[in-house]
Amino acid sequence: MTSDALPDAVSDALQPSDSLWARWRTTPWRDVLRGRLSGSLDYRRAMVGHDLPQPLLQTVDEVVRRTQLWPREKCDVAAELCAHFADGLQAGHTAEELQKSFGSTRESATLIRRAKLRCRPWLWHIRHRTWQAMAVLALALAAIWSVLLIRFVTAKPTITFDLVADYDKESRAIPEEDRAWPLYREGLVRLSQEELRGYKFPVLGALKTGPSDPHWPEARQYLIEHEDAVEWFLRATSKPELGFINRDPENAGWLAAREYGGWETYNGPDTHGYFIVLAQAQDMRFVLQFLYGACHAAAEDGDGPRLVTLFTALLRIPDHARQAFDGFMADLVAFSFLRGTSDLITSEVLEHPELFTDANLQQLAQQLHRVLGGRPFEFRWTGERRLVEDYIQHAFSDDGNGNGRFTPAGFQELKEVTVGYVVSDKFPVLAWIPNIPESGMADSLQQTLFNLSGAAVLPMVADRRTVRAKWLELDQLRQQAFSNIHGQAAVDSYEDAIQEIMDSPSLRRRFLPVAVMLGGVWYHEEIRLLGRQLSATNLRHDAAIVAIALEQYRRRTGEWPDDLALLTPDLLAEVPRDLYAVDDAPLTYRVVDGRPLLYSVGPNRQDDGGTTAGDGKSFWEAEDGDWVLLPPREPAR
Amino acid sequence: MKIERELMRGAGPVAVLKLLEAGPKYGYELVKALSSESDGLLTMGQSTLYPLLYNLESQGIVRGKEQTADNGRTRKYYSLTAKGKRRLAKDAKQWQAVTLAMQNLGVLPPALQPSLEGGAS
Structure with a gap:
């Protein structure tokens, strides 16, 4: 490698750099490919040979260095300025005069850089503008993001009431001697979890089915072994109110036996949202099955008075189940209990x-x-609706005027509520925004990720007032859809409203809590089936009442009536209407093969001659065929 | 007399183009010519001239070409391009119009003739 040098008198600072890195940077590719680190694009080499005094060389060096141009451009500028000064000296000017007439090096460098950049190829300009635009965009996004982040992390919910405590307050107001739950609980703790879910599980099915079940002998033995539990249940049904208290230390034994955790955490202060545990209603299903088994045993023993006592008890349980919660969820359980009991009464009476x-x-x-x-x-x-209000207060901040913004706590609750539900395909944010970490330095990264991602997405959620209004609007539509079994328009209105949100990514984000809770967690597609459970409850309850009236008529006349109208008004206040009949007609009745046949035309609203769809579906799932009420179906296994 | 910066910004390019109309010139030559032919009125420092030349070059109005002079010094000579000639003609007309307007307004005396006659020859 060769190195041209400025005159010895010139400061070392103005000498071309001999470092490998500097040579690498100022060597054209052509030379690099030839294996030469020539450093020919070092502008200080371009200053060689002009024999300028040091002040002028310093001026040139300062200007060129400040331009921050490409090496080749620097070389051009340096050569031109040196030639300029050399011409000036040759014309008789002194170095001082030339330096003075040159003007400001800083301004000159700025102007030269600006002008030289304009000379660059258009491809460079496109790239340059693109980078500039991206930088501006990134800065703008960072600024917006920062504002959103501050808004996000400072948004805190304002809690004004404790829903579960309010429910418990209502229960505590019931006199202790009127509360059924402590007695149910006494019976339930006598049934171990292993027995209910373990090897004796077939026994539970046999208790419901009765003597026709192959496990009936074991079930009878089980009833004998747990006779005390049955007696506790019977005592419980004599009480007028359920009186369940969520946060009650007395529940500790029952919850432990059921593996539900501690009594403090059962609907505890830290568990809230559009969610409440109703294990007490769920466990009353065991009560029901035990009493079904006791009924079958009494019937087998020919013990009529005991059977009537048990039926009386069973008809109290739907009311108690309904008192577990003042909403739809408890009603579903209560109606299910009533259907089972109605079927059993119908069957035994006939x-x-x-x-x-x-x-x-x-x-x-x-x-x-x-x-x-x-x-x-x-x-x-x-x-x-109380759960909606509870979720809203835990999920949104409150500006004191009924409005506020979505908070990290609200999002975390959405994630917790949806655990176990398949909702991630419609709500990817639930998957990719991490959980709020519990605590600790190790979780700081997760907290940062949560804040950064949450700040970008969650401000898209509408404000408290808007979300609440939408939720209550949909809730109203849902109520209308459930309340009118022929109201296809009402069902469609609700489903369309939900579907509109679910089909639109922007609406799903805007109404995220509503979409997750009503469109994701609640399977609105099943609304028809859930609604039909109400129809089935009405019809099977009618069937039990008609069955009793028919038996009473048979006792008087020795035969079944040809028409239900013969039962009115003495034995039956009025002939039950068929909920599915087109013209509000009564249930269809006739005597076939010496037995009463009673049926509804079912959801297809056509008389299929008293035949069921026969496809093994649940009563309310069958689209075709009639819903045959008498003779009663074999109890489901 | 010193020309205001804004006025110089408008007059400088057309003055340089006019000087180049006569033939290629290098930077120092242009500085000298501007100073001498305008009685020092349009004297331009190097820190202004070279950015101006680079700008004109970027617009394709002038073209720079390195040549070695008789004394062995390599200089960059600037010459007008065809586009530069059109630009000079256009700018000169505008200056004439401005001068006429100034005369009509009484800002300039009627007898004063613009020293820079425009138009490519």
Whole structure:
């Protein structure tokens, strides 16, 4: 390698650099490919040979260095300025004069750089402008993001009420001697988790099915072994109110036996949102099955009075289940209990009429009329609306005027509520925004990721007032859809409203809590089936009342009536309407093969001659065929 | 007399183009010519001249070409391009119009003739 040098008198600072790196940077590719680090694009080499005094060389060096141009451009500028000064010296000017007339080196460098950049190829300009635009965009995004981040991390919910504590307050107001739950609980703790879910599980099915079940002998033995539990259940059903208290240390034993955790965490202060645990209602299903088993045993033993006592108890359980919660969820359970009990009464009255006295039948009919407060049975929605308000207060900040913005806490609750539900395909944000970490330095990265990602996405969620209004609007539509079994338009309105949100990514983000809770967690596609459970409850409750009236008529006349109208008004206040009949006609009745046949035309609203769809579906799932009420179906296994 | 910066910014390019109309010139030559032919009125420092030349070069109005002079010094000579000639003609007309307007307004005396006659010859 060669190195040209400026005159010895010139400062070392103005000498071309001999460092390998400097040579590498100022060597054209052509030379590099030839294996030469010539450093020919070092502008200080361009200053060689002009024999300028040091002040002028310093001026040139300062200007060229400040331009920050490409090496080749620097070389051009340096050569031109040196030639200029050399011409000036040759014309008789002194170095000082030339330096003075040159002007400001800083300004000159700026102007030269600006002008030289304009000379660069258009491809460079495109790239340069693109980078500039991206930088401006990044800065703008960073600024916006920062504002959003501050808004996000400072948004805190304002809690004004404790929903579960409010429910408990209502329960505590019930006199202790009127509360059924402590007695149910006493019976339930006598049933171990292993027995209910373990090897004796077939026994539970046999308790419901009765003697026709192959496991019935084991079930009878099980009833004998747990006779005390049955007695606790019977005592419980004599109480007027359920009186369940969520945060009650007395529940510790029951919760431990059920592996539900500690009593403090059962709907505890830290668990909230559009969500409440109703294990007490769920466990009453075991109560029901035990009493079903006891009924079958009493019937098998020919013990009519015991059977009537048990039926009386069973008809109290739907009311207790309904008192577990003042909303739709508890109603579903209660209606399910009533359907099962109605079917059992229907079956026993028609198949073992000898077990009932006339007074027993009269008494059962009256109890059937009184159950769940009498007809019409309807879903309640108060509890669901209270849950909405509870979620809103835990998810949004409150500006004091009923408005506020979505908070990190609200998002975290959405994530927790949806655990176990398949919602991630519609709500990717639930998957890719991490959880809020519990605590600790190790979680600081996760917290940062949560804040950064959450700040970008969650401000897209509408404000508190808007989300609440949309939620209540949909809730109202849902209520209408459930309350009218023929209201296809109402069902469609609700489904369309939900689907509109679910089909639109922007609406899903805007109404994220509503979309997740109503469109993701609630399977609105099943609304028809859930609604039909109400129809089924009404019809099977009607069937039990008609069955008693038919037996009473048979006892008087020795035969089944040809028409249900013959039962009115003495034995039946009025002939039940068929909820699915087009013209509000009564249920279809006739005697076939010496047995009463009673049916509804079902959801297809056509008389199929009293035949079921026969595809093994649940009562309310069958689209075709009739819903045959009498003779009663074999209890489901 | 010193020309205001804004006025110089408008007059400088057309003055340089006019000087180049006569033939290629290098930077120092242009500085000298501007100073001498305008009685020092349009004297331009190097820190202004070279950026101006680079700008004109970037617009394709002048073209720079290195040549070795008789004394062995390599200089960059600037010459007008065809586009530069058109630009000079256009700018000169505008200056004439401005001068006429100034005369009509009484800012310039009627007898004063612009020293820079425009138009490519």
